[in-house]
Amino acid sequence: MAVQIPTGLRPHRGKALGGRLSRGAMRDTLMQEVIDVRATLMNSGRAVEAAFSDGNIETIFLPLLERLTALRRQKGRRVLALLAAPPAAGKSTLAALLEKLSRENDGLDAVTALGMDGFHYPRSYLQCHAVPGGSAPLLSVKGAPETFDLARLRAALARVVAGEDCPWPAYDRTLHDPVEGALRVTGPIALVEGNYLLLDADGWRELRKLADWTVAVEAEPALLRSRLIARHVAGGRSPEDAAAFVDRSDMANARLCREHALPADLRLRLMPDGSFTKLA
Numbered sequence: 001m002a003v004q005i006p007t008g009l010r011p012h013r014g015k016a017l018g019g020r021l022s023r024g025a026m027r028d029t030l031m032q033e034v035i036d037v038r039a040t041l042m043n044s045g046r047a048v049e050a051a052f053s054d055g056n057i058e059t060i061f062l063p064l065l066e067r068l069t070a071l072r073r074q075k076g077r078r079v080l081a082l083l084a085a086p087p088a089a090g091k092s093t094l095a096a097l098l099e100k101l102s103r104e105n106d107g108l109d110a111v112t113a114l115g116m117d118g119f120h121y122p123r124s125y126l127q128c129h130a131v132p133g134g135s136a137p138l139l140s141v142k143g144a145p146e147t148f149d150l151a152r153l154r155a156a157l158a159r160v161v162a163g164e165d166c167p168w169p170a171y172d173r174t175l176h177d178p179v180e181g182a183l184r185v186t187g188p189i190a191l192v193e194g195n196y197l198l199l200d201a202d203g204w205r206e207l208r209k210l211a212d213w214t215v216a217v218e219a220e221p222a223l224l225r226s227r228l229i230a231r232h233v234a235g236g237r238s239p240e241d242a243a244a245f246v247d248r249s250d251m252a253n254a255r256l257c258r259e260h261a262l263p264a265d266l267r268l269r270l271m272p273d274g275s276f277t278k279l280a
Contacts, residue, residue, distance in 0.1 A: 050093050053275050057101070060278055064215070064266065065102050069109040071212050072188045078163045080210060081111075081191045084198035084261070085217035086254035087143065088227035089270050091115075091193040094217070098191060109188040116194030118169030118178045119153040141249050145196050145256070150203050157210050160190045173235060195253060198262045208262050216264035218279070223272055224254050 052061075072079045085091045095113035102111040121129075126139040126147055138147050159166045170182035196204055198216055208214060228250045232242035267279040 051274060052097060056276050060276060061098060061101060062105065065098060065108050068189050068213060072109050079189055079212040080157065080161050081189065081213040081215065082197040082207065082211045083191060083193040083215045084264065086219065086224055086257040087195060087250050088224050088231055089217045089219045091217065095191055095193040111189045111191050112185060112187045114168050114183060114185065114190060114192045115171065116153055116192060116197060117171035119149050120171060120178050121147055121149055122177050143249055143253050145199065145201065145204065154207060157207060160185050161210050195257055198264060200260045200262045205262060214264040215266045215268065216261060217268045217270055219270040221251065221254060225251060
């Protein structure tokens with residue numbers, strides 16, 4: 001999923017965050033524990049206003065980036081982190097934030113945020129191929145594991161781990177199709193986000209073996225459903241059509257992510273207010 005950040009992070013009150021900051025300087029800037037850090041993110045071509053608590057940044061996100069930096073320096077090569085979460089759990093927004101923080105804080109290696117959605121089969125393929133064991137087109141369950149080109153994703157991740165400067169596809173939510181070579185993988189840390197990166201299923205479970213660190217995000221089904229319906233309505237569907245698609249396809253995918261997930265090095269839970277809680 002293509003993610004760009006055209007504007008800098010800024011506290012809800014106080015001066016904007018710009019340039020590279022030491023940890024101490026960030027704490028000085030975020031004067032009160034309750035202040036949110038807000039950012040305008042470009043998520044798959046759409047501007048999204050996102051808020052993050054400074055508590056999450058200090059206790060979860062910066063320590064995660066420090067861990068990835070330490071791994072990279074210990075191994076002496078590019079490291080790969082996988083961020084797995086069900087649909088609408090804030091994966092791409094979180095990945096964008098981590099990329100931004102890594103580039104604006106001293107002592108951290110730069111993160112390149114990437115998404116697995118660019119490995120969707122194109123609509124032309126989904127329209128003319130049926131779901132396994134059925135007659136309905138794959139397009140009717142777009143977003144399910146079988147609508148991704150798993151072999152290409154696995155090969156691309158292997159190139160990333162090998163340290164290659166290589167192209168990476170993005171998913172365009174306006175075209176509703178992948179765009180080949182839209183991104184380029186460079187830098188010391190690659191963070192790939194997606195629904196099924198920790199899926200315990202044939203073919204998929206091999207992806208975890210390529211990773212140096214894994215993060216899983218969980219969320220209550222009711223929260224995901226409301227966020228998914230809102231996403232589809234924003235994308236042009238009627239509320240009724242959005243709810244029908246979510247219940248038929250998206251929630252089945254969310255259940256698959258929840259019930260058939262491999263263990264992660266770090267587990268987080270998305271809360272209704274958009275904050276995250278670290279799980280044991």
